[in-house]
Amino acid sequence: MRNDYGILRFDSPKEATMDYSKVEHLIGVDSPRHPPHDVVSDTDVDHWCQYMQDTNPIYTDEEYAKTTEHKGLLAPSAMVHVFCLGSLRPCLEQFVEGKFQYPTDPNNQVNVIIEEEGYTGVMATAQTQQHFKSIKVGDEVFWTLQMAKFSTYDHLSRQGVGRKYTMLYQFYNQHDELLCKQSFDVLVYRPPMVTRRLYAG
Amino acid sequence: MDQAAQNVYWDDVEIKQDLPEKNRKIDTTTIAMGATWATHDFMPVHHDRDFAQSKGAPDVFMNILTSNGLISTYLEQWAGPGARIKEISIKLSVPNFPNDNMAMNARITRKWEEGGEHLIELGFAGDNQMGPHAAGTAIMSLPKKG
Numbered sequence: 348m349r350n351d352y353g354i355l356r357f358d359s360p361k362e363a364t365m366d367y368s369k370v371e372h373l374i375g376v377d378s379p380r381h382p383p384h385d386v387v388s389d390t391d392v393d394h395w396c397q398y399m400q401d402t403n404p405i406y407t408d409e410e411y412a413k414t415t416e417h418k419g420l421l422a423p424s425a426m427v428h429v430f431c432l433g434s435l436r437p438c439l440e441q442f443v444e445g446k447f448q449y450p451t452d453p454n455n456q457v458n459v460i461i462e463e464e465g466y467t468g469v470m471a472t473a474q475t476q477q478h479f480k481s482i483k484v485g486d487e488v489f490w491t492l493q494m495a496k497f498s499t500y501d502h503l504s505r506q507g508v509g510r511k512y513t514m515l516y517q518f519y520n521q522h523d524e525l526l527c528k529q530s531f532d533v534l535v536y537r538p539p540m541v542t543r544r545l546y547a548g
Numbered sequence: 549m550d551q552a553a554q555n556v557y558w559d560d561v562e563i564k565q566d567l568p569e570k571n572r573k574i575d576t577t578t579i580a581m582g583a584t585w586a587t588h589d590f591m592p593v594h595h596d597r598d599f600a601q602s603k604g605a606p607d608v609f610m611n612i613l614t615s616n617g618l619i620s621t622y623l624e625q626w627a628g629p630g631a632r633i634k635e636i637s638i639k640l641s642v643p644n645f646p647n648d649n650m651a652m653n654a655r656i657t658r659k660w661e662e663g664g665e666h667l668i669e670l671g672f673a674g675d676n677q678m679g680p681h682a683a684g685t686a687i688m689s690l691p692k693k694g
Contacts, residue, residue, distance in 0.1 A: 391588075398586035398614075399621035405629045415629075424633055425620035428613055429587050438590035443599075468604045469593070471612040473684075475637040507604065531612075538604025 365464040367499045377493045378452040387486045420484040430488040454494040466535035473532035487521040509536030555628035558666035558690035567654040574648040582614030610644035630691035638684040648676045665689045
């Protein structure tokens with residue numbers, strides 16, 4: 348029997364597998380539109396460009412940027428998701444303490460369930476971005492997201508027994524114009540027993 | 549500075565043309581700074597080795613936003629300030645762990661006009677010593693001469 352991902356079904360003989368009906372009602376439901384924690388700033392863009400070794404003057408040379416059709420500095424399109432990641436504290440609260448900034452978002456409810464089910468390993472496996480409009484310095488980037496797809500049963504991966512899901516993001520600017528659609532594929536897995544013992548401390 | 553001189557023009561590129569390779573050293577600083585400083589991804593698996601191991605990973609590993617940023621920048625830096633990335637699709641396989649090197653390569657696979665834009669498609673790969681870290685395709689619009 349083959350599943351949606353074209354690979355054979357695998358049920359762990361050691362641990363009971365998660366029941367898909369626990370999350371089914373949360374799949375394919377959009378979150379409310381969330382505000383950014385900050386505007387798109389030239390400082391954030393400068394940090395990105397220094398790190399990425401990006402010397403494109405449209406991002407960092409204001410005099411040059413004013414002479415272009417954009418009439419000012421742009422942010423690299425690939426940065427769109429950066430402006431929507433939380434500031435430090437909510438982020439650490441989410442990842443270390445499991446407290447979500449938006450606990451009622453459908454995707455966050457799924458995250459709580461899969462953590463409880465023992466899928467503690469998280470690994471992003473793919474990302475696609477479709478860009479529709481340039482991001483300008485000074486813009487505010489709003490976003491919605493949904494968990495669009497979730498494995499109905501376990502896969503055996505190199506990391507361990509796991510589930511795959513796909514998140515869909517839509518990013519808008521303050522004028523309600525769609526900037527980008529992004530999909531984000533994630534593997535969540537139960538680390539194998541040997542790994543858990545090895546790093547148990 | 550003559551910015552126009554740095555642009556790659558749509559007229560001049562060919563299908564099967566290879567982009568020059570670019571290498572990035574991958575160490576703990578690269579991974580931690582990419583995640584926190586450049587891309588605001590404070591998930592501790594990308595900067596705290598103990599936390600990463602408690603989650604079942606052998607070491608800290610690069611976050612996908614940094615991988616996407618490095619590849620996007622590699623393509624844009626080649627093409628110059630007049631180019632735009634329209635679409636990019638990246639698949640990740642082997643993680644970028646510390647003490648590694650990522651070699652980025654790309655090749656033009658399509659060239660066409662659509663809706664007044666001059667487009668190319670590229671296939672790209674970022675490989676480390678264990679194999680492919682990131683591979684995928686991108687669609688870019690390039691400036692046209694005249």
